[in-house]
Amino acid sequence: MTEQKQLVCDPVHASASFMTPITVSVQIGNSDNKLTQREWAHYCAAISEVMRESSRVIFFNGGSDWDAPWQNACWVASVDAEKMQELKQQLRQVRESFRQDSVAIVCGPTHFI
Secondary structure, three states, X not given: OOOOOOOOOOOOOOOOOOOXXXXXXXXXXXXXXXXXXXXXXHHHHHHHHHHHXXXXXXXXXXXXXXXXXXXXXXXXXXXXHHHHHHHHHHHHHHHHHOOOOOOEEEEEOOOOO
């Protein structure tokens, strides 16, 4: 087996010569009902805009069933390593402007098997 390069979600630690895009999953929720339905819709739209601006391509976006007792949404995208810090800063700004405690982000290389 060949040794694979360890990739972290922080571009400061990513090698400058490593140009493979990072697969990013961003998840948000409103389980605590801090946001009204209108605010939730605007929050989702704001996160979508950040993802469109930062991503090479968005592979998936979707949310909870319409009759679920909670609201959540997820985006899966391909992001260049050098854009990761900016993506995280923009997500943080949107999160804070909508009074949310957190945004979950999972990132790493995609492995085709």
